[in-house]
Amino acid sequence: MKIGGSKEIFEQVLDTDLCSVCGACVGICPYFKVHSGKVAKVFDCDLEKGRCYAQCPKTGVDFEMLSQNYFNQPYTDKPLGTYQKIVAAKAGDMLQGDRFQNGGSVTALISFALESGAIEGAVLTDAEGLIPVPKIVENAGDALKCAATKYAAAHTAAAVNEAAKDGRTNLGVVGTACQLTGIAQMRANPLEKSDFMDPVSLTIGLFCTWSLDARKFKDYISGKIDPATITGMDVPPPPAEVFVVKTGNSTTELPLSEVRTLIPNGCSVCPDMTAEWADISVGAFEGKKEWNTLIIRTARGEELVNKAVAAGYLKLDEFSAAGLDHLTTGAGNKKKRALKKQNQEVS
Numbered sequence: 001m002k003i004g005g006s007k008e009i010f011e012q013v014l015d016t017d018l019c020s021v022c023g024a025c026v027g028i029c030p031y032f033k034v035h036s037g038k039v040a041k042v043f044d045c046d047l048e049k050g051r052c053y054a055q056c057p058k059t060g061v062d063f064e065m066l067s068q069n070y071f072n073q074p075y076t077d078k079p080l081g082t083y084q085k086i087v088a089a090k091a092g093d094m095l096q097g098d099r100f101q102n103g104g105s106v107t108a109l110i111s112f113a114l115e116s117g118a119i120e121g122a123v124l125t126d127a128e129g130l131i132p133v134p135k136i137v138e139n140a141g142d143a144l145k146c147a148a149t150k151y152a153a154a155h156t157a158a159a160v161n162e163a164a165k166d167g168r169t170n171l172g173v174v175g176t177a178c179q180l181t182g183i184a185q186m187r188a189n190p191l192e193k194s195d196f197m198d199p200v201s202l203t204i205g206l207f208c209t210w211s212l213d214a215r216k217f218k219d220y221i222s223g224k225i226d227p228a229t230i231t232g233m234d235v236p237p238p239p240a241e242v243f244v245v246k247t248g249n250s251t252t253e254l255p256l257s258e259v260r261t262l263i264p265n266g267c268s269v270c271p272d273m274t275a276e277w278a279d280i281s282v283g284a285f286e287g288k289k290e291w292n293t294l295i296i297r298t299a300r301g302e303e304l305v306n307k308a309v310a311a312g313y314l315k316l317d318e319f320s321a322a323g324l325d326h327l328t329t330g331a332g333n334k335k336k337r338a339l340k341k342q343n344q345e346v347s
């Protein structure tokens, strides 16, 4: 794969409106920054080959290389990626929280990993108002403060780049497909730096069909609801066709047809609904409220899940064959849509 520099990122990703603001190009150098939910170039850079380009999930991903790195096996374009098993899960009694997005499995796994010493820190996503901000946490209490889904696109991968610069290792990361694809490419040391140290030892992926452009989302919501009063958001499964905003004890339903106009163009070329470059991927369990679907992909992921269950941080249940069919169809459709759109972009 030909590696370019920041000029090529501009031509191929930012100028073509394909950026999903994952943050993979940010935090490496002084030239790229994220300002209020958008990637911006602060200075010109004339490097011909940059990690910014090599790590970007929109400049072309070497799936075969990533699959060999992650799973020690060739890449197949199966809808759910490579995995060992799929189960239903929710936070166990060791974790008390009232703001989980679904079953709280993500916060439970990260909390257990931190408290048991399996990881030394975790890169999570908090928010300032409606703008998501990455945060490194070191204990379960701070992980709990980052619970719940921020639907705006977040530059979470930038915090991993910053942590690597600071020499941090043994970190957990929670992210969506674009963020984790950027991080997986970073972990492959694409420019073959001799002093490279992998900062990450655990990845938890979030299912994602789309995220929202942070600035457009802020403008859209601010005209309707005071952002300071928002306590949560959700996209209930079809046929609901609404985006739910929770404020205190009440909820507002906004038409999904309006909210979809805020999706960045970059999401339309993303083929990965279940965050395939992860040890464990987590999403909502459609039809089983307050439970999650857990895709366990690696031995590291399986070990963490088993230990978290034994320690009372996580509860498991069976995942149904009908649920698997539904999930596979949804993920397969996202791949097909992305491929079609990618072909349109190049023609």
Ligand SMILES: Cc1cc2nc3c(=O)[nH]c(=O)nc-3n(C[C@H](O)[C@H](O)[C@H](O)COP(=O)(O)OP(=O)(O)OC[C@H]3O[C@@H](n4cnc5c(N)ncnc54)[C@H](O)[C@@H]3O)c2cc1C
Binding pocket: 099, 100, 101, 102, 103, 104, 105, 106, 107, 108, 123, 124, 125, 126, 132, 146, 147, 148, 149, 150, 151, 152, 153, 154, 156, 174, 175, 176, 179, 206, 207, 208, 209, 210, 211, 212, 282, 283, 284, 285, 292
């Ligand atoms: C933009 C987006 C779209 C999603 N779309 C779907 C979908 O279509 N179908 C589906 O089943 N699930 C989707 N999810 C995942 C789902 O919303 C829950 O995150 C998942 O089910 C885990 O639930 P939980 O209760 O275990 O999470 P919690 O325990 O509440 O933890 C949530 C975690 O998400 C992280 N997070 C929050 N916002 C972001 C963000 N913008 N970027 C990166 N990390 C973030 C936080 O750091 C926190 O650790 C989406 C998530 C995001 C961020």
